[in-house]
Structures are given as C-alpha cells and as structure tokens.
Amino acid sequence: METKQITEQKEYIEKISKINEGKVLKYYILTMGCKLNENDSEKIIGMVEKMGYSESKDINEADLYIINTCCVRENAEEKVFGKLGELKKIKEEKNIIIAIGGCMMQEEHITNKIKKSYPFVDVIFGTHTLHKLPEDIYITITKKEKVKDVIDIDGEIYEGLPVKRSNNKQASVTIMYGCNNFCSYCIVPYVRGRERSRKPEDILNEINELAKEGFKEITLLGQNVNSYKGDKEGYGFSNLLRDIDKIEGIEIIRFISPHPKDFTDDVIEAIKSSKKISRLIHVPLQSGSTKVLKDMNRKYTKEQYLNLIDKIKTQIPDAVFSTDIIVGFPRRNR
Numbered sequence: 001m002e003t004k005q006i007t008e009q010k011e012y013i014e015k016i017s018k019i020n021e022g023k024v025l026k027y028y029i030l031t032m033g034c035k036l037n038e039n040d041s042e043k044i045i046g047m048v049e050k051m052g053y054s055e056s057k058d059i060n061e062a063d064l065y066i067i068n069t070c071c072v073r074e075n076a077e078e079k080v081f082g083k084l085g086e087l088k089k090i091k092e093e094k095n096i097i098i099a100i101g102g103c104m105m106q107e108e109h110i111t112n113k114i115k116k117s118y119p120f121v122d123v124i125f126g127t128h129t130l131h132k133l134p135e136d137i138y139i140t141i142t143k144k145e146k147v148k149d150v151i152d153i154d155g156e157i158y159e160g161l162p163v164k165r166s167n168n169k170q171a172s173v174t175i176m177y178g179c180n181n182f183c184s185y186c187i188v189p190y191v192r193g194r195e196r197s198r199k200p201e202d203i204l205n206e207i208n209e210l211a212k213e214g215f216k217e218i219t220l221l222g223q224n225v226n227s228y229k230g231d232k233e234g235y236g237f238s239n240l241l242r243d244i245d246k247i248e249g250i251e252i253i254r255f256i257s258p259h260p261k262d263f264t265d266d267v268i269e270a271i272k273s274s275k276k277i278s279r280l281i282h283v284p285l286q287s288g289s290t291k292v293l294k295d296m297n298r299k300y301t302k303e304q305y306l307n308l309i310d311k312i313k314t315q316i317p318d319a320v321f322s323t324d325i326i327v328g329f330p331r332r333n334r
C-alpha cells in the first residue's frame with residue numbers, strides 16, 4: 001500500500017518534471033553489485049524518468065549522473081572514486097547533477113571522503129533513503145544545496161515507487177530487506193540493516209500486475225530470501241511460494257539467495273508441488289569445511305549442508321544446484 005511518504009515523493013517528482021518541461025535532459029546510471037542493487041536501480045530509473053530525464057549511455061552527454069554503489073566487490077571503491085574523478089572534469093564544464101547512493105554510502109568514512117575530496121557531489125543517499133531521491137534532487141535543483149541523506153537505522157519498507165523494468169519478460173521482485181545472520185565476511189547486515197519483509201499482499205499485487213503486463217518469469221530477491229516472514233503468524237516463504245504459484249500468466253519462479261539453515265521442509269514441499277518453481281536451486285555453500293564454516297558464522301556444518309542437498313534430491317529428483325564457494329577465506333590463528 002502506498003504510504004504518505006511515497007505520495008510526498010511523487011509530488012516532488014511532479015515538481016521536478018514541471019521544472020524540466022520542454023528541456024531535453026538525460027541521465028546516466030552506473031549500477032554496481034548484486035541483483036538487489038539492480039532492482040534498486042530499476043526504482044531509481046522509474047523515478048528519474050518520471051522527472052523528465054531519458055537514459056543516455058554516454059557519460060559526456062548526461063545532465064544527471066547516478067552511481068548506485070556496492071561495498072562487497074573488491075575494487076568497488078577505486079571504481080567509484082575513479083568515476084567521480086571523471087565526473088569532476090565534466091562538472092567543471094557544464095551544470096550537471098551528481099547523485100551517489102547505495103551500500104557504500106552507509107559507511108561513514110566513505111561519505112566523509114566524498115565530502116572532503118569530491119565536494120562537487122550534489123546528493124549522497126543511503127540504502128534506507130533511496131525513496132527520498134526525488135526530494136533530495138529537488139532541493140539541489142531549487143536551492144543549489146548539497147544534500148547528504150543517509151540514516152543508519154533500519155529503513156521502513158515503502159510501496160508504490162515507480163519502477164522501470166530492464167526487461168519485459170523477466171522481472172525481479174524484492175520480497176525482504178536486510179539480514180540477521182552476521183556471517184563474518186559479510187557487510188550486508190551493517191549496510192542494509194536487519195531483516196524486514198514486505199507484506200504478502202503487496203508482493204502478490206506486484207506480481208499480479210507484472211503477469212498482466214506479460215511478464216512470464218519472476219525472481220524473488222532477498223539477502224536471505226527464505227527467511228521471509230509475512231505479516232500473519234505462521235505465513236512464511238513456503239506460503240508465499242504457493243500463493244505466487246497460483247498467479248496466472250507466471251510460468252517460472254526463481255529465488256535468490258536462500259540460506260541453507262532456513263531451507264525448511266515446507267519450502268522443499270512447496271517447490272515439489274509446483275510446476276513453475278525452477279528446479280535449478282541456488283544453495284550457497286561458502287566452504288566445504290565445518291571448521292571454516294564455523295569461522296564464517298554460517299550456522300551449519302558440512303554434513304548438514306550435504307543432508308539438505310540429499311533431502312532436496314530425494315524429494316525433487318530433477319533438482320539441480322548452483323552454489324557459491326569462497327576461496328581464500330582468511331582463517332583465524334589458533
């Protein structure tokens with residue numbers, strides 16, 4: 001359901017589109033990182049296109065630059081600062097707006113560095129304030145002020161943001177945000193906050209709309225997708241899968257990334273009883289050593305992981321698996 005905050009942001013979009021009326025304006029967006037960030041960028045694009053900007057693939061011809069950052073990939077920082085260096089030259093020559101958001105902006109040392117070394121950046125927004133981008137851009141256009149809009153408390157879930165899909169057959173739908181697991185190598189719980197799940201009715205409405213628009217394949221997204229919890233007692237990921245399975249027009253359902261410890265029997269049962277849920281199941285292993293898994297705080301042993309795979313294979317003989325394995329995990333000295 002659309003909240004008051006989103007209605008306000010839509011009003012800012014409207015105000016910016018009036019300011020931009022009659023002008024030919026372009027945006028350039030750089031998206032780093034995972035599927036969730038790509039899905040966030042679809043929302044950003046949905047908003048900026050309604051403000052009157054159209055996409056450009058040429059960094060030299062845009063009027064609005066957006067960088068949606070990731071802090072997991074190793075060279076992300078250098079890439080971001082390299083891109084800001086390029087933008088500095090463009091900004092010296094023409095009046096452009098530069099907005100930078102995403103996971104990296106949740107790290108204080110990064111935003112401090114941007115403010116100190118790249119003071120020409122107009123808007124800094126975080127993972128919990130993405131929905132406020134219209135207001136932030138409006139302030140920078142009308143008041144010529146720099147805006148830093150980052151909070152480090154768990155953001156609320158906002159429904160009703162405009163979305164521009166990058167594909168017209170396959171769509172990603174984020175069903176939950178954040179993570180409670182604190183795997184020792186992962187920054188996600190610190191930059192995306194604790195787990196918050198969308199209401200089942202909001203997810204089902206979105207997928208129903210997508211089905212009506214002709215989308216056939218849905219990928220459910222969440223940092224820990226199978227720990228999804230609906231708003232009703234006992235309504236979990238398996239119930240959601242069963243409800244999505246009933247939506248006419250949707251032919252393939254995928255989900256990433258599940259955690260092995262949350263791969264419960266009822267989820268296996270929901271996959272087994274569906275003809276639409278993909279038999280290619282992603283189950284991140286991360287390490288084949290129980291000792292290393294313990295150091296990683298993964299909360300399962302090698303044996304438990306293998307038992308899970310056996311159980312899925314027994315219940316769903318045509319299941320095939322993909323996985324993630326970390327090579328070079330630094331072990332603690334003992």
Ligand code: SF4
Pocket residue numbers: 179180181182183186187188189223224259
């Ligand atoms: S479950 Fe995934 S997102 Fe959560 S802390 Fe572990 S690796 Fe990071």
